[in-house]
Amino acid sequence: MTTVTYGSCIRYTDAMLYSSHALRRSVGMIRNTAHGWGALARQAHWLMAALILGQVVLGKYAEALDRTPQKISLLMWHKSLGITLLLLALLRLGWALANPRPTLPPDTPPWRRHAVRLSHGMLYGLMLAIPISGWLYNSARNIPLSLFRLIPWPPLMEPDEALAPRLGDWHEGLVMALLVLVTLHAGAALWHHFHQRDSVLLRMLFDRTRT
Numbered sequence: 001m002t003t004v005t006y007g008s009c010i011r012y013t014d015a016m017l018y019s020s021h022a023l024r025r026s027v028g029m030i031r032n033t034a035h036g037w038g039a040l041a042r043q044a045h046w047l048m049a050a051l052i053l054g055q056v057v058l059g060k061y062a063e064a065l066d067r068t069p070q071k072i073s074l075l076m077w078h079k080s081l082g083i084t085l086l087l088l089a090l091l092r093l094g095w096a097l098a099n100p101r102p103t104l105p106p107d108t109p110p111w112r113r114h115a116v117r118l119s120h121g122m123l124y125g126l127m128l129a130i131p132i133s134g135w136l137y138n139s140a141r142n143i144p145l146s147l148f149r150l151i152p153w154p155p156l157m158e159p160d161e162a163l164a165p166r167l168g169d170w171h172e173g174l175v176m177a178l179l180v181l182v183t184l185h186a187g188a189a190l191w192h193h194f195h196q197r198d199s200v201l202l203r204m205l206f207d208r209t210r211t
């Protein structure tokens with residue numbers, strides 16, 4: 001590398017080279033590779049899994065309460081968080097489509113590869129369909145919605161008292177389907193880890209993008 005003259009400029013160039021290298025390294029880690037899930041996919045996965053399971057508990061708890069101000073307040077949080085999760089699911093789906101998917105262990109039979117693709121697709125479908133059904137249910141019941149009491153949120157359909165109970169049943173049914181699928185999904189992850197002893201669970205927990 002050139003030295004001596006313009007010492008301060010050289011220091012500046014070094015810093016630029018260092019930061020561009022660091023940036024490339026960190027961008028590499030943010031994106032998925034054929035080996036592992038990038039930081040964004042991993043963090044979004046665990047954050048959303050925790051929030052979705054929290055949403056289920058909140059929804060069940062609020063639904064069981066009598067019509068009190070506490071119920072109305074909890075449902076405001078439930079609906080606001082639910083719409084936030086819908087927006088996050090859309091962003092995450094866009095990111096998943098724009099990234100490579102880590103390959104499965106080479107000995108994975110074709111039927112299991114199909115099952116993984118199908119189950120991931122269904123998980124995305126449910127992450128979208130559940131909040132949309134809740135939004136439709138709320139709209140059909142003609143209940144005004146304001147996200148976190150800050151942002152007025154539009155209804156998705158005209159009020160429809162006759163259809164509303166069925167939309168409520170759909171909301172509940174889709175959540176049940178998600179719980180069954182997540183149980184199988186988490187079971188499969190644990191099976192990979194403890195029975196197959198491969199890195200499928202570890203690469204969703206830690207950075208394995210370069211190995």
Ligand code: HEM
Nearest residue numbers: 055056059060063079082083085130131134135138172175
């Ligand atoms: C990931 C997102 C969501 C999940 C996991 C979820 C889950 C649940 C669950 C488990 C229940 C209780 C159902 C039952 O046992 O009958 C429920 C009820 C409900 N949810 Fe959601 N929900 C989500 C998003 C939303 C959204 C976005 C809205 C509206 C904008 C919404 C509106 C409602 C309403 C109005 C109820 C019924 C409460 C009642 O009748 O007392 N949910 N939800």
Ligand code: HEM
Nearest residue numbers: 041045049052053096120123124182185186189200201204
């Ligand atoms: C509401 C709960 C959950 C949802 C909605 C969910 C959804 C997903 C989705 C959509 C993927 C595909 C990767 C992506 O595009 O991000 C995935 C991958 C994965 N999930 Fe989950 N997940 C949930 C809970 C769990 C739990 C509890 C575990 C483990 C105990 C787990 C372990 C994994 C693993 C290991 C992968 C990577 C699979 C591979 O490399 O092929 N997930 N999950």
